[in-house]
Amino acid sequence: MTIKEFFKNDRYAVFSGIELLAVEPGKALAKMDICDMHLNAGNVVQGGAIFTLADLAFAAAVNAYGNLAMSVETSIRYFKGVGNGTLFAEAKAVHVHKKLATFEVHVTNQAQELIALFTATAFRKELSLPFVENAGY
Numbered sequence: 001m002t003i004k005e006f007f008k009n010d011r012y013a014v015f016s017g018i019e020l021l022a023v024e025p026g027k028a029l030a031k032m033d034i035c036d037m038h039l040n041a042g043n044v045v046q047g048g049a050i051f052t053l054a055d056l057a058f059a060a061a062v063n064a065y066g067n068l069a070m071s072v073e074t075s076i077r078y079f080k081g082v083g084n085g086t087l088f089a090e091a092k093a094v095h096v097h098k099k100l101a102t103f104e105v106h107v108t109n110q111a112q113e114l115i116a117l118f119t120a121t122a123f124r125k126e127l128s129l130p131f132v133e134n135a136g137y
Contacts, residue, residue, distance in 0.1 A: 001130045003064050013056040016049060020060055026093035028061035033086050044081035045115075051076055054105040054118035057089035062101050062122045066129055069101060069122040076118045086110045089118070099124055 003023050008014060016038075022029040032038070032053045040046040054076065062069040091105040105118040 003060060003129075006063070006129065007056065007060055010056060010059070013052060016052050018053050018056050020056065023060045023064050025064040025066075026061055026096060028057045028064065028089075028091045030057040030060070030089045030091075031086055032089075034082065034084050039083060042081070044083045045087065047076070047078060050078065050087065050107055050116050051118070053087055053089045054091075054107050054116065055120070057091035057105050058103050058118065058120045058122075061091040061093065061103060062096075062124070063129060065096070065101075065124070068125045068127040068129055070125070071120055072100075072123050074118065074120040076116055078116045080109075080113060080115050082109050082115055087115060094119075097124075 004020050007020055018030055018032045020030050030053055034045055038045045038049040087107055087109055089105050089107045091103050094102045094104055100121055101124055102121045107116040109115055
């Protein structure tokens with residue numbers, strides 16, 4: 001099993017139309033094509049949809065090290081509303097330690113404008129994941 005296959009089990013992200021494009025330990029890229037179900041009453045993408053996109057990129061990047069990691073703290077700042085096109089979430093490790101890992105995720109649109117900044121810290125368990133061989137990245 002590859003990490004991309006593992007995250008196909010993230011049913012909420014899959015339901016939301018999020019696709020994991022690239023993953024390696026400490027980095028991930030995900031995308032979401034904006035559709036009607038993502039829009040709020042103001043006709044811009046609902047904050048929860050943007051959060052879900054960023055959270056999946058973070059989860060893939062931190063779990064790609066091969067240990068189960070669970071979020072213990074997250075925050076998001078929204079900078080620009082968007083109502084159409086495609087959103088991308090690029091996760092990068094800021095600091096990775098044996099037990100804790102901190103990441104930043106930049107959410108941009110297809111014009112590379114910053115839409116949101118997501119930061120998160122995960123607790124890294126000793127439990128190995130099925131793709132620990134790093135096959136299929």
